[in-house]
Amino acid sequence: MRNMEVKKALGLYFVMGTPNSGSQDPLAIVEAALRGGITCFQLREKGSNALEGDALLGFAKKCQALCRLYRVPFIINDDVDLALAINADGVHVGQDDEQADSVRQRIGPDKWLGVSTHNAQEVQLAQSIGADYVGLGPIYPTSTKLDASAVVGTTLVKEIHTAFPDMPIVAIGGITLATTGSIIQAGADGVAVVSAIASAKDPQYAASDLSKTIHSLLE
Numbered sequence: 001m002r003n004m005e006v007k008k009a010l011g012l013y014f015v016m017g018t019p020n021s022g023s024q025d026p027l028a029i030v031e032a033a034l035r036g037g038i039t040c041f042q043l044r045e046k047g048s049n050a051l052e053g054d055a056l057l058g059f060a061k062k063c064q065a066l067c068r069l070y071r072v073p074f075i076i077n078d079d080v081d082l083a084l085a086i087n088a089d090g091v092h093v094g095q096d097d098e099q100a101d102s103v104r105q106r107i108g109p110d111k112w113l114g115v116s117t118h119n120a121q122e123v124q125l126a127q128s129i130g131a132d133y134v135g136l137g138p139i140y141p142t143s144t145k146l147d148a149s150a151v152v153g154t155t156l157v158k159e160i161h162t163a164f165p166d167m168p169i170v171a172i173g174g175i176t177l178a179t180t181g182s183i184i185q186a187g188a189d190g191v192a193v194v195s196a197i198a199s200a201k202d203p204q205y206a207a208s209d210l211s212k213t214i215h216s217l218l219e
């Protein structure tokens, strides 16, 4: 049941922090993305001029309130203390972040746990510690994450989907409207994007276009 709920939420997964908003108002981008049909939102406040302390807490609460309004899960990247402080719906961690098994213990069984992975071994480990979904990437080159690891392509999506058919998979890294189809066809439950929405001239339109493409392929 939860597995199906998670798979559904991964469809169009928007990841953003204030450093990704360029000259636009970050909260306006989040709201536009929600209006356009994103199915999950992850606050990933990283990079230069990232908010901290009370400013981060305030921004996170505003994002959470918007996500609640649109009934979209609100996930926090890496910052378990923040996720617990505001009672977020889940936490997403990378391989270099706090060990996923200690995160699961801290957040308890009810919050969603997502883990970034790059190969079958990491997916196996994520599954064994109770991850609700795995992120696979970077699928294509990306300039959004400066320390992204080597590009994995859609081949890895196919491989992981075949080896772990029940594990919800979201692909990330350099994904655009043009490449969304091949990722879903490779077996991903959804795509996670930063710039395809945050850097779009019209984020609502961009989200809506992605959403239509994804849902036409998943249904």
Ligand code: 3NM
Pocket: 015, 044, 116, 135, 136, 137, 138, 139, 141, 142, 143, 144, 145, 148, 149, 172, 173, 174, 175, 192, 193, 194, 195, 196
């Ligand atoms: N994680 P864009 S790639 C946040 O490979 C993130 O795990 C990645 O941004 C990973 O959609 C990435 O602009 C950045 O390419 C994705």
